[in-house]
Amino acid sequence: MSQALDEIKIGGLGASRKRVEDSRFIRGTGNYTDDITLPGMLHMEILRSPLAHARIKSIDASRAWQIPGVHLVLTGEMMATRNLAWMPTLSYDTQAVLATDKVRFQGQEVACVIADDPYIAKDACELIDVDYEPLPAIVSPQQAVAEGAPVIRDDKENQHDNVIYDWEVGDSAGTDRAFAQADKVSRLRLHYPRSHPSPIECCGSIADYNRSTSKLTVYMTTQAPHIIRAAVALVAELPEHMIRIISPDIGGGFGNKVPVYPGYVCSILASILLERPVKWIEDKSGNLISTGFARDVYLDGEMALRSDGKILAVRMHTDADHGAFFSDAQPSKFKIGLMHSAFAAYDIPVAHLTARGTYSNKAPGGVAYRCSFRVTEAMFFQERMMQAAAGDLGMDQAEFRRMNFVADDQFPHRTPFGFLTDSGQYAKCLDVGLKAVGYEDFRRQQAEARGRGRLLGLGISTMTEPLGAGNSREYDILGIKMFDSAELKVHMTGKAIVRTGARGQGQGHETTWAQIVSHELGIPAEDVVVEEGDTDTAPFGMGTYASRSTPVAGAAVSMVSRKIRAKARKLAAHLLEVSEEDVEWELGRFYIRSAPDRGVTIQECAMAAYSNMPDGMEPGLENTAYYDPPNLTWPFAVYIVTVEVDPETGVWDVLNMVAVDDCGIRINPMIVEGQIMGGLTEAYAMANMQFITFDAEGNCVGSNYMDYLLPTAWETPGFELHSEVVTPCPHHPIGAKGIGECAAVGGPAAFVNAVLDALHGTGVRNIDMPLLPDRVWEAITYHRDVSGAPPVLTGDD
Numbered sequence: 001m002s003q004a005l006d007e008i009k010i011g012g013l014g015a016s017r018k019r020v021e022d023s024r025f026i027r028g029t030g031n032y033t034d035d036i037t038l039p040g041m042l043h044m045e046i047l048r049s050p051l052a053h054a055r056i057k058s059i060d061a062s063r064a065w066q067i068p069g070v071h072l073v074l075t076g077e078m079m080a081t082r083n084l085a086w087m088p089t090l091s092y093d094t095q096a097v098l099a100t101d102k103v104r105f106q107g108q109e110v111a112c113v114i115a116d117d118p119y120i121a122k123d124a125c126e127l128i129d130v131d132y133e134p135l136p137a138i139v140s141p142q143q144a145v146a147e148g149a150p151v152i153r154d155d156k157e158n159q160h161d162n163v164i165y166d167w168e169v170g171d172s173a174g175t176d177r178a179f180a181q182a183d184k185v186s187r188l189r190l191h192y193p194r195s196h197p198s199p200i201e202c203c204g205s206i207a208d209y210n211r212s213t214s215k216l217t218v219y220m221t222t223q224a225p226h227i228i229r230a231a232v233a234l235v236a237e238l239p240e241h242m243i244r245i246i247s248p249d250i251g252g253g254f255g256n257k258v259p260v261y262p263g264y265v266c267s268i269l270a271s272i273l274l275e276r277p278v279k280w281i282e283d284k285s286g287n288l289i290s291t292g293f294a295r296d297v298y299l300d301g302e303m304a305l306r307s308d309g310k311i312l313a314v315r316m317h318t319d320a321d322h323g324a325f326f327s328d329a330q331p332s333k334f335k336i337g338l339m340h341s342a343f344a345a346y347d348i349p350v351a352h353l354t355a356r357g358t359y360s361n362k363a364p365g366g367v368a369y370r371c372s373f374r375v376t377e378a379m380f381f382q383e384r385m386m387q388a389a390a391g392d393l394g395m396d397q398a399e400f401r402r403m404n405f406v407a408d409d410q411f412p413h414r415t416p417f418g419f420l421t422d423s424g425q426y427a428k429c430l431d432v433g434l435k436a437v438g439y440e441d442f443r444r445q446q447a448e449a450r451g452r453g454r455l456l457g458l459g460i461s462t463m464t465e466p467l468g469a470g471n472s473r474e475y476d477i478l479g480i481k482m483f484d485s486a487e488l489k490v491h492m493t494g495k496a497i498v499r500t501g502a503r504g505q506g507q508g509h510e511t512t513w514a515q516i517v518s519h520e521l522g523i524p525a526e527d528v529v530v531e532e533g534d535t536d537t538a539p540f541g542m543g544t545y546a547s548r549s550t551p552v553a554g555a556a557v558s559m560v561s562r563k564i565r566a567k568a569r570k571l572a573a574h575l576l577e578v579s580e581e582d583v584e585w586e587l588g589r590f591y592i593r594s595a596p597d598r599g600v601t602i603q604e605c606a607m608a609a610y611s612n613m614p615d616g617m618e619p620g621l622e623n624t625a626y627y628d629p630p631n632l633t634w635p636f637a638v639y640i641v642t643v644e645v646d647p648e649t650g651v652w653d654v655l656n657m658v659a660v661d662d663c664g665i666r667i668n669p670m671i672v673e674g675q676i677m678g679g680l681t682e683a684y685a686m687a688n689m690q691f692i693t694f695d696a697e698g699n700c701v702g703s704n705y706m707d708y709l710l711p712t713a714w715e716t717p718g719f720e721l722h723s724e725v726v727t728p729c730p731h732h733p734i735g736a737k738g739i740g741e742c743a744a745v746g747g748p749a750a751f752v753n754a755v756l757d758a759l760h761g762t763g764v765r766n767i768d769m770p771l772l773p774d775r776v777w778e779a780i781t782y783h784r785d786v787s788g789a790p791p792v793l794t795g796d797d
């Protein structure tokens, strides 16, 4: 009788298997877009606007055309003759590919040069003469709606102001009634500043149009290759089966590589026109100034409270600055994404949210930087508001949260904004976090240190995030529903290949998808290879962002494995010469119920699928599954930070950081920990150091790594991670919830709350991120809130 397999030993669910993709990444043998060279390849560079808002009087490219080695100069005028000067955005707006009438943000694409090498192309760009007539720039929603503000999008027929949308959700009248009964109303206003995902690898593409086969192949840095193929087919009207998008290794995406950028479009057109491969690789400042900004939202809200601490209602208003084009890559039917997931973890009877979106003279914003479509802003406001309200009530921070949490037996729980959360153990997570940080002790130390003039602070943040967009009732991109798929082929020797429509950018899919197959079929994970990112070979999928891979593509991997198992059961019955009903399954093996020592392995079934199948059975052991998730998954986390603030300088240091994440069943605990540490590092960077803003002329201040700091190991604090709370997702085939973004979503508020807790008693309610030393010093010294809203003063002011 064979032994039952040990799932951890074969690399199944729960195994901290080393990441297989790291073998090539740490050896420097990854294959990124910029590593690819095709025969006869040309190079493209982009000329960008130096001004944020200006009318284009003329563009003269004649000097650029004369440079030896230049093959093509593309301008908006030329694009317009092919109806490509503008492109549709994923939010049903339009975006200029190359500017024709006006430039609308600093760094906007004005022209492209295609040449023998990138240096010639760059030099030629500098010889393009553009005559601009400067216009006043708008850098905030307040300016956008002010009397007499210039209309940024005067290209749009019915656009007479700078408002993109006014949207609301929740129960306005019910919220008013609850506020009328409140013992206390607590208020908070803040700005979640612009931030940039800033992946190490910038964006780029190599378009290769082959006239003789009519096939267009594009290698590109996209998190969603199938969506790009659909967009190229629909927008450029090319036949879909003649388009192949290959997304090779990606050096970090974080949402930055979801949108369609003008560079992609221009390289494709240039290749079609020149019938040669055209490579475009963006430089760092191009990436920082023009692509996928996130956040930039003003959040204003109030909470109706009973004197015993019960929250009666919440009212919120958000003003979102979308930049010059409304190109949020968010697939929900909700204008401000999932902002109304705010307060989902708290049992609040009624709430109302109004949201206004406006244009400004900044690069398009609203990209979901390591978050699910505005969830980061929602959770930040939620946890900052919770701290302010507890303070106003004179209640303990932890106790106030605990008494308002949705209880374990209240699931599924309908939030006041209409989401259905599935499961969680919120109070338990909080207890684990408080114990780990030594809450009571720290409060004693804090009081004692105060007496000696030392400022210690403790910040709590919780988050629950709707992950796994989405279900097809409420989520789609350009009408395409938000499902995902997986294809599994088991070869005759029992080795397998699994392909999904997701596209990892460093998250470890090549490791974890194999673990799911291993869990479902008992095939050792090392016998399963994973492939993603090529639309000619991978089944259709909506891509990887918003931590949707495990909730959707991962679920599809499970489901396709189960289809394979169902067929293998028939093969097993045939091999064992019994009826299918008499066959039982244990990991990796079928056996006869009445004679457990008689069995066949999954590998033997695989061989039979090619050599000894029952009469009438289709040979082979492969299948595809599409998975349309019934709901989003709702992980939960508690983050607790302790800090010391230097009152003389405003510098603050992290003393301790504790993270308690409940993402349901962990496929690979080591990878999950890596995801949490990465997210916490980004959260710390946002709270502490990342400053990218705009002056009154719309110049982007901070579009370089001198100002927009990436945290290194030197300044990043240590993190203490806890994994003891596990609440399986009730509707996911293996009980997993997403994790990729949780820490980046919930982390920032913990740091900010900690610094503000250290300033407790000074009357300071808010300091906008990043909490730079001068801002903290100003708050301490003048006992006032400090806003980070643009325009900022520059040296010239």
Ligand code: CDP
Pocket: 504, 507, 508, 509, 512, 513, 544, 545, 546, 547, 548, 549, 550, 551, 554, 663, 664, 665, 666, 667, 668, 669, 671, 672, 675, 736, 737, 738, 739, 740, 741
């Ligand atoms: O969509 P994305 O891959 O960015 O996010 P995710 O689905 O949250 O997964 C991030 C990584 O963590 C992947 O390698 C997942 O398979 C892994 N993961 C896990 O091991 N267990 C979970 N419960 C969730 C994710």
